[in-house]
Amino acid sequence: xxxxxxxxxxxxxxxxxxxxxxxxxxxxxxxxxxxxxxxxxxxxxxxxxxxxxxxxxxxxxxxxxxxxxxxxxxxxxxxxxxxxxxxxxxxxxxxxxxxxxxxxxxxxxxxxxxxxxxxxxxxxxxxxxxxxxxxxxxxxxxxxxxxxxxxxxxxxxxxxxxxxxxxxxxxxxxxxxxxxxxxxxxxxxxxxxxxxxxxxxxxxxxxxxxxxxxxxxxxxxxxxxxxxxxxxxxxxxxxxxxxxxxxxxxxxxxxxxxxxxxxxxxxxxxxxxxxxxxxxxxxxxxxxxxxxxxxxxxxxxxxxxxxxxxxxxxxxxxxxxxxxxxxxxxxxxxxxxxxxxxxxxxxxxxxxxxxxxxxxxxxxxxxxxxxxxxxxxxxxxxxxxxxxxxxxxxxxxxxxxxxxxxxxxxxxxxxxxxxxxxxxxxxxxxxxxxxxxxxxxxxxxxxxxxxxxxxxxxxxxxxxxxxxxxxxxxxxxxxxxxxxxxxxxxxxxxxxxxxxxxxxxxxx
Numbered sequence: 001x002x003x004x005x006x007x008x009x010x011x012x013x014x015x016x017x018x019x020x021x022x023x024x025x026x027x028x029x030x031x032x033x034x035x036x037x038x039x040x041x042x043x044x045x046x047x048x049x050x051x052x053x054x055x056x057x058x059x060x061x062x063x064x065x066x067x068x069x070x071x072x073x074x075x076x077x078x079x080x081x082x083x084x085x086x087x088x089x090x091x092x093x094x095x096x097x098x099x100x101x102x103x104x105x106x107x108x109x110x111x112x113x114x115x116x117x118x119x120x121x122x123x124x125x126x127x128x129x130x131x132x133x134x135x136x137x138x139x140x141x142x143x144x145x146x147x148x149x150x151x152x153x154x155x156x157x158x159x160x161x162x163x164x165x166x167x168x169x170x171x172x173x174x175x176x177x178x179x180x181x182x183x184x185x186x187x188x189x190x191x192x193x194x195x196x197x198x199x200x201x202x203x204x205x206x207x208x209x210x211x212x213x214x215x216x217x218x219x220x221x222x223x224x225x226x227x228x229x230x231x232x233x234x235x236x237x238x239x240x241x242x243x244x245x246x247x248x249x250x251x252x253x254x255x256x257x258x259x260x261x262x263x264x265x266x267x268x269x270x271x272x273x274x275x276x277x278x279x280x281x282x283x284x285x286x287x288x289x290x291x292x293x294x295x296x297x298x299x300x301x302x303x304x305x306x307x308x309x310x311x312x313x314x315x316x317x318x319x320x321x322x323x324x325x326x327x328x329x330x331x332x333x334x335x336x337x338x339x340x341x342x343x344x345x346x347x348x349x350x351x352x353x354x355x356x357x358x359x360x361x362x363x364x365x366x367x368x369x370x371x372x373x374x375x376x377x378x379x380x381x382x383x384x385x386x387x388x389x390x391x392x393x394x395x396x397x398x399x400x401x402x403x404x405x406x407x408x409x410x411x412x413x414x415x416x417x418x419x420x421x422x423x424x425x426x427x428x429x430x431x432x433x434x435x436x437x438x439x440x441x442x443x444x445x446x447x448x449x450x451x452x453x454x455x456x457x458x459x460x461x462x463x464x465x466x467x468x469x470x471x472x473x474x475x476x477x478x479x480x481x482x483x484x485x486x487x488x489x490x491x492x493x494x495x496x497x498x499x500x501x502x503x504x505x506x507x508x
Contacts, residue, residue, distance in 0.1 A: 074456055077457070077458065078404060110444040124143060125442075126140075154169070157208060159209070163213060164213065168205060168208065169184075182203070183202055185197065197238060199233050206218050207250060209263075228245070228246060234287065250267070251266075260287075275303070278321065280299045281297070282347065299349035301338070302333060303333050304330045304356075307323040318339050334358070337388065338351050360378070361374040370385060371385055393414070402441075404440050434446060441457040
C-alpha cells in the first residue's frame, strides 16, 4: 500500500498562500452564525451525494487574523486531546451515498482505504457548507467507479491534492496475488459521484506524483524495448503530454503554474555494491510549446545502492532524494537535499547536504525550516533544512498528523516533562493499531469494522459577519502538498464534530 494513504505530509504553516489550510471562511451576507445545532458532544450526520459547489470567491471572504487564532486554537486542541464525537444514522459500506444531490461548497475531504481491500471499502468523509450563513456539516460520500471492475482488483496506491484524488488499482492473479498490471484513475473531489477519468490503463506503473492540478507518472512500455514512458497530465484540462523514453526514474513535481510544470526525474547511471550514481534532471514541460519537454538542469548524486529512491518536493526551490530502509545500516548517503538556483540562466542544481540514516518516512516542516525524519526505530528526528543538522526539540505525534505546530518560541521551550500529558492523550474505544488519515482539523480512523472521525476544531461563537467582497487577486485556492494534502482540504471555518459509526449496520 502506498504511503500516501496515511497521515498528512507537508506543512500547513508554509510561508505561501497556496498552502494555507486552516482558514476562517465568513459569509459575506450580514448575518450572524447560528449557534451549534446541539450542545451535546454526540450528534447525528447524514450521507449524501454532492453536486457542484457554490463559488467561494463570490460568497465568502477570509478574515486572516481570525484564521490565525483558529489555527493556534486547533493546534492546542490536538495537543491537549479536546474534540467532539457524534454518530450518524448508520451507513452500509456499499451504500454510502444517496441519489439526491447536496448544494453547497466542499471545505475538505478525508479519505481512508483499508489495506489490501477492494475499492468498495473506501470511506470518504467530507465537510460541506450547504447554504450561506449555515454551519458546516460532515457527510459521507461514495466514490463512483463507473465501468471499472471492482471485484478482482485491489487499491495499490492513493495520492491527492486539495482538488483531485488519484487511485492506482491493481489487478489480481488467479491465485489472488497482486499482479504488476494496474490502472490510474482520477476524480475531482467535487465530483466523486461522477465516473473516473482513466489516465493510464493496464500498464506496469512505477512512479506517481501529484501537485495542484498536475500529475506525473511513469510506466513500463514494452518488454522488447525495456524502456519507460513518462507522462504529465493536466487534470483541469484532461490533457496528457508524453515524451521522455528511457530508464526507470524517480519523479516528483517541483513547481507548477496554470500553463506549465517543472518535474524532477532521477535515474541510476552506475551502481556498485555499496554506492549508486544517480543523474537528476529538471524538466520544464509546457504543453502549448512545440518542444513540450525541455531539460533545464542536471546533476549527479551519490547515494546508497540496493534500495528504491524517492524524490520528494520541499518547496519551489528544494527537494530531497532518499532511500527506504532495507534492513541494513546505510554506509553511504541515504538522504540528499538539492537546491535549484534559478535567479539567472542557466539554472543550477546544487547538492546542499547529505546524511546517512535508516529512514521510513520524511515530512517537511517548511515554516520552521525543518525536516521530520522517521528513523528505523520509529523515532522522529528533526533536522535543519539548512544544513541537515539535528534540532533538539520535542516532536509530538499530533503535530505530525495535523501539520499544525505551536509558535516557534513556545515549541523551543517544550520538554518531555511538560508534554507528557499531551503524549498520553488517547481517544476512547479506538485501538492504537487503528488506521488513521488526518487533516489539520480532523482525523479519520478505521478499527476493524468501526470507522471514527474525530474533529478537533472549535465551534465558533455567534458573531457579526463582514460583508466585504474579496478582491479578484485574493488567493482562494490552496494546493496539497507535498504531502495530504496533496492536500485533503480547502480553506475552512474550523467547525464541526467527530463521527463514529459501524459499517454495515445501518439503514439506507
